Amino acid sequence: MNLVALEKCPDFENDLAVTSYLCFHGSLIQTAEDVKELQATGMLHNYLGNDEEVADLFRKISRQLVPGPLMYWEVEENIQKYCNSREVVRIYSHYFSRNWSFIGFSGAIIGLVLAFLQTYFTIHPRK
Numbered sequence: 001m002n003l004v005a006l007e008k009c010p011d012f013e014n015d016l017a018v019t020s021y022l023c024f025h026g027s028l029i030q031t032a033e034d035v036k037e038l039q040a041t042g043m044l045h046n047y048l049g050n051d052e053e054v055a056d057l058f059r060k061i062s063r064q065l066v067p068g069p070l071m072y073w074e075v076e077e078n079i080q081k082y083c084n085s086r087e088v089v090r091i092y093s094h095y096f097s098r099n100w101s102f103i104g105f106s107g108a109i110i111g112l113v114l115a116f117l118q119t120y121f122t123i124h125p126r127k
Contacts, residue, residue, distance in 0.1 A: 026062020
């Protein structure tokens, strides 16, 4: 917190690196499970004891701070891309885990397209 106070001094020229770093971690840590996940990767070491205390500390700290605007945008963008790609894989593996599921889905789409074409040509017949 002393480094954050130093960054806020008007005479100190900086890029708000410490403040941005704390806010970035605050955006990553919302629950005690997030703390456990970061500890497992070695990104965070907990010396407070309770994981919930660490999550609460980061939630409180990040609420009060204003980060540098573009300090970690690339990292956050890469995290978002990774999560989105995993979501697509999860949906595909959940709904199309068997070959027949994909074939049935394709048949349903083809049926909808043919029904749409039939409706269109019924409304607008050829002359």
